[in-house]
Amino acid sequence: MFGLLCRVLALAINISLLGSAAPAHARIQFNTNSGAPLSQVERFKAGPIPPALVANAGVNVGLFSLFGPVPGVINYNYFDATDAEAAYLAARGVKYVRIPVVWDILQSSPGDPLNAGAIASLKRSIATYARFGMLSMVDLHNFNRRTPPGSTTMDGTTLVYVNSTQIPQSWFVEVWSKLSVALKGNPGVYGYDLMNEPEQTTAADWVTQAQAAIDAIRANGDTTPIIVEGVSNGQPDFATANPNIQTLKDPAKALHFSHHFYPVGAGDNASFNGADAAGSGVTATKLNDRLDPFASWCASYGFKCNIGEYAVGRDSQLWMAMEDAFLTDAERYQIPSFFYFFGANGARDENNIYPFDGVEPRQWAVMAKHNGVTGLPVMTRLLTSVPTAYRSSPITATLDLRGIVPVNATYTFNDGNKGGSFSPASVSMVAGASNFFQTVTYTTPSSDQNVTISVSNNAGQTSPTPVTLVVVGISQNAYVAPSLDNTQSSKAFGFKNGTPSFVGGSTLTDFITPKSGTITTDATGIISDKVLNPSTALKALLPQSGPATIMVEVNSLASSNGAIIGNFGAIPNGTDGTSGTNQQILAFVASGKVYNITSGAPGGIATPQRIVLSWDNKSISGIVTDGTLIETSTSAGISIDQFGGRPDSPDQYFANRITAIAVWPFKGTGAGMRSLASRTTD
Known part of the structure; x- marks a missing residue:
């Protein structure tokens, strides 16, 4: 062949x-x-x-x-x-x-x-x-x-x-x-x-x-x-x-x-x-x-x-x-x-x-x-498709039995009553079958926890060693960001320094905490008329020196004075951002204007639906929906500071509706960022 x-x-x-x-x-x-x-x-x-x-x-x-x-x-x-x-x-x-x-x-x-x-x-x-x-x-x-x-x-x-x-x-x-x-x-x-x-x-x-x-x-x-x-x-x-x-x-x-x-x-x-x-x-x-x-x-x-x-x-x-x-x-x-x-x-x-x-x-x-040979090495294994899974997400669990003498037996899966579910809940082996294996779907619990998956049988067969699954983060049926460019992984979620990264979605409270007061959520995302801060978990995924990329998708609301807002701030070189001169807003949109990454002057660009920032220890890039790329060379790096503040007056804020956030552990190309910001990768 x-x-x-x-x-x-x-x-x-x-x-x-x-x-x-x-x-x-x-x-x-x-x-x-x-x-x-x-x-x-x-x-x-x-x-x-x-x-x-x-x-x-x-x-x-x-x-x-x-x-x-x-x-x-x-x-x-x-x-x-x-x-x-x-x-x-x-x-x-x-x-x-x-x-x-x-x-x-x-x-x-x-x-x-x-x-x-x-x-x-x-x-x-x-x-x-x-x-x-x-x-x-x-x-x-x-x-x-x-x-x-x-x-x-x-x-x-x-x-x-x-x-x-x-x-x-x-x-x-x-x-x-x-x-x-x-x-x-x-x-x-x-x-x-x-x-x-x-x-x-x-x-x-x-x-x-x-x-x-x-x-x-x-x-x-x-x-x-x-x-x-x-x-x-x-x-x-x-x-x-x-x-x-x-x-x-x-x-x-x-x-x-x-x-x-x-x-x-x-x-x-x-x-x-x-x-x-x-x-x-x-x-x-x-x-x-x-x-x-x-x-x-x-x-x-x-x-x-x-x-x-x-x-x-x-x-x-x-x-x-x-x-x-x-x-x-x-x-x-x-x-x-x-x-x-x-x-x-x-x-x-x-x-x-x-x-x-x-x-x-x-x-x-x-x-x-x-070939007339019996007694091959026995191998009993229980495998899961991933070692770490998101909440309320389907994964596969496989029972793999090699070299055993097949008998009539029922194998039942369980997770120790941790709140997950198996489909089917059990599988059957028939005497005389060759090299038995069977895959089932396991839907993870809705809360963060470690789950031990095991299997038992009714025929006295040796059962495989249980496996431990780490359940953490937003459910995978939430928004899944596409690849930032074709040289990187096809999905935004994955692993970074051994810690699961998150996927943006409707459960945005995994990413965001209020600077003061409370936040409101609806079917589309988070609504706030206050400044919002990135969560500790989100900051951990966005190291100051990078490489990292963040995309924020906003469905802007009209504020009391009629301004259309979708913005977030980033502090250069780890400064505290308490004054207008120290707080550098990488892509700030107010009343249809985008403030430049270096000067803070209005750029005259229409309100975006998405803002993308990407950086490493050499440069910082920002892009909005219309595809205009703003870039500056710097080794300082940045740290994401807030969502919804004004660059010229940190104590002022505007209304926001944030509908999605996604992060990647690498710096994107200009073409990849432009594609993501313009939604052509959806």
Whole structure:
């Protein structure tokens, strides 16, 4: 699958695998003569089976990268397999690994010898897997293309397909002839996969190209099994896309065929998110529906076949059910499979089943079961989506049980009667389920407190350790400020110096305290005809030297003398602001005039709906709704002093209605501030 490969092999990937005894199943006897369909009785009669056809859930291991120098450099774009990874795979019953190698790393130009370092590394890796009981399939993972002759680097941009002037078919035949010489007779090699997902070629041309490589390998006296994939690999109908592939001839009668299976991708939902997949109609039998016609085609001609790649996600029980059903069918057909993929240096996505940070990927519970392995390490965890949450806000709590023996059980969530609620309140495990996990929604209490979330069960199972959640601040259903610019986080709320920052909203009393008297609130915000002060919590989020940004949204009221007001003050350099000369108002609007950041002179700008201030230890910027930016260079910094005072007379004040406040722990760009002030980011 090209999209998945580009995501994964863009980084070099280190990998390994092995196996223990597979479960017993009905055996299939295959005819070794290609081209002649077998009767139903012949196809499924009992009898011995070649070892390489025992059904097993193996993995693709990424020891080679599609990027970097040409030819390759050890520990940069190709790697040795490790004993630790091989042992991990062996403990999960893996019997076969598929090693994607990269032509460009092996050879720079036609006629060049193969990269001796890369071949030595490949042999060491094959030997490592063999020590742990695994056989290796060597796969030329180039999609029928590579960099032109003489290239010194792979960057994914300059690629030429085989059967072109620069990459003639003879070069493809040459590299396989030389690989055959290097690997002939190696007891750890399961087979040679001629080309991963051959692209930009017709079915007829691909048969000609594959036949030429088969003939060259056999001319060396090499009887290693050869695996052939078809064009349009990964698409549902292998036979229709490859109408003549069964005409390939192998003097050694050791020809295998391979197909790839993904539940999402081209023509499907491209996401491995379980909810997205289910919403697009993906069901637990999606892979089986694709495997059945391929397996029937293989059996009808008596061919040995394998599943070179498959993958499922991990965030939904849909994937576990899908993988279980798929591997059950693979066993029935006696076809080995290779999950894509396993690698310590690969992307940490849902398709990489390497145990990052010691966490066992969920797919292993299904694979190990089908490999006849029980007793995987037990992991019981209770997780919350965030360590700190706002009041009356929904978060997720996940019960994650890996490696346990599934039984009929009900697990019930609780928060110690702290006032929150779970939906659903309990979840059920069914005996025989694979790698049980379930996510519920927890709505936090309406007051600030620490909440301990735990789970109990009615079947005597070991419950995971409870988790503590800090609930603090305004509920998340209040106003959520947008990003200040596209280089910063998408929301205003987050963490700063370990303290949760707040989100502006209707509960503005978290931000504001009255300088004197009381304040009034309505559905839109805070109304006051007195000076308002920032709360201690708000000041803590706005350090004098920054970096910080604050946005105040006002819906101005007419005062008794008709002035339209929306303003706030900021004291430079920490002075007390008791006189007009010391109190510097960064953006003060009165009667439709904005007072400049430095001089205090009227600016003649229409009354804004929003005022934005942003500062660090170099400069201070202010902007209002019409987008006029006022800026001064200073290292003094500022501290927010008041909302609603006059710069020329601190004891005077005007009516205000403040409808929203938001803060960010960084200094915004002029463009970001202008966008925020003009509301274009809402």
